[in-house]
Amino acid sequence: MSARRWAKFWWQDWQRDPALRMCSLAARGAWIEMLCLMADADPVGHLLVNGRSPNMRQLSAVLGCSEREATKLVAELEENGVFSRSEDGTIFSRRMVRDKAISDEAAANGKKGGNPNIIGKGKRKVKGEDAEGLTPSLKANATPPLKHQETEAEADTERKNSLRELESAPADAPPAPAPKSEKPKRASRLLADWQPTPEQIQFAEANQVDPVRTAEVFRDYWLGVPGTKGCKADWDATWRNWVRREDGMRSQAAPSKAQQRADNAEAWKSGVMLEGY
Incomplete structure (x- = not known):
């Protein structure tokens, strides 16, 4: 349970959100009920009840509607891009996480x-x-300086000095000992203004994944992960895995309504009617 019992609510942001305005009044009402659950969840901003993602039957009880209606409202919100999903499929609010x-x-x-x-900026020095x-x-x-930057600078200086010594050494001099292996990368959090590199964008496009929307979801999700769980040693590898997962989820997505109607028509001819949405 979250320790925060209240939060700021920006009324104009709610009214001016284009994704939300494309949804029906019922879907917007369902979304505000879901936000109430997210504000009380841990981590904040994720649709969790007692640490678990509710299924449609449980969510329909909270929304006060049928399971069929809850499924329809959630699908409408997701279709218009109102919310995002984490790696395990949990619904979360990008704004609330940020x-x-x-x-x-x-x-x-x-x-x-x-x-x-x-x-210390703009302050006079006192006793x-x-x-x-x-x-x-x-x-x-105070926050100490980033040690890995100092280490990289020292390592670069050592490499330059070693190169000068090698060029000035006589031809019959014994070979220099092999340099020590580099230290493993230190895990760090994703920068708040992170943007995908051209190589990362190219990788997403090669996997038929929208790099712009995927980058927004990727950044909002990892900025909202608390503690050491939000630290990664190789963000490039994390991005590639995220893109591959998006590609897999897209390939396993449910058929469109048009495809279902076509399937129903074909099944009607054969004497079996499939259940629609």
Whole structure:
């Protein structure tokens, strides 16, 4: 259960959302009921009840309609792109997941004494502050520099020095020892302004997956995953797996209504009527 009992609701954003405006009044009503469940879920923004994704029978009980009607409303919302699904098929609100990530980041910065990017800016140095404008207590809690950047710079310098030594060494000099293997990549979170590279876009198009929509879902999902679960050592590999999964889900998608009507007509000729939506 979420500890947050209230949340900001932007009325104009609700009214101006083009995807939502394309839905019927009943579908929009179902969506606001689903948002209430997502606001109380863990993680926030995912359609979960007691940590599990409800089936259509359970969701219809919450919405106060029949299972058939609930299935129709959810399909309408998904068809218009109102929500997204996680890797395991769980429905989630992109806006709610993104807002929760921003809120968590602000809360974490507050515990450290404020946003580390603006601490000390525009402030005069007072007694007890160091050259960076931070008191010892704030400096102890400030975000340290990215160590992997320093390591890469040092490694690049070592490679250049080794190349100079090799060029200046005599021809009969013994071979230099082999360099040490590089350290494994450190897991990190996806950047908030992440965009797919041209190679990643090409990979998605090669698998017949829309790179723009897939990138939006990919970014919103991983920004909303809390803690170490949202850290990956190789985001390129994560993107490729996500694209392959999207391709597999697309190939296994249910037949269109037109295809069902054609199947029903064919079945009618043979004396067997198939059940439609």
